[in-house]
Amino acid sequence: MENENKSFGNLFNRIDLQTEDHLDSILDTMDKNHALVYLIEAVRHAYDKNCFTIGETEVLSKSIRVLLK
Numbered sequence: 001m002e003n004e005n006k007s008f009g010n011l012f013n014r015i016d017l018q019t020e021d022h023l024d025s026i027l028d029t030m031d032k033n034h035a036l037v038y039l040i041e042a043v044r045h046a047y048d049k050n051c052f053t054i055g056e057t058e059v060l061s062k063s064i065r066v067l068l069k
Contacts (some may be wrong), residue, residue: 008020008022008050009022009023011038011041012041012042012044013048014041014044014045015038015041023031036067040064040067040068043060043064047060052057053061
């Protein structure tokens with residue numbers, strides 16, 4: 001019962017994976033729109049971990065806003 005609620009893992013601290021097959025499915029069915037979502041989530045995750053300078057953060061923030069328009 002306890003294993004039913006346990007996730008396989010997590011992508012970028014935002015996207016829960018239920019099984020290894022779920023990850024395979026994400027990789028096998030990825031299109032341009034999904035790729036953009038994953039890239040944005042990866043950048044947000046890196047930002048949350050303080051991986052960027054202030055200038056880099058501004059460039060990334062603007063880039064994300066432009067892509068999401």
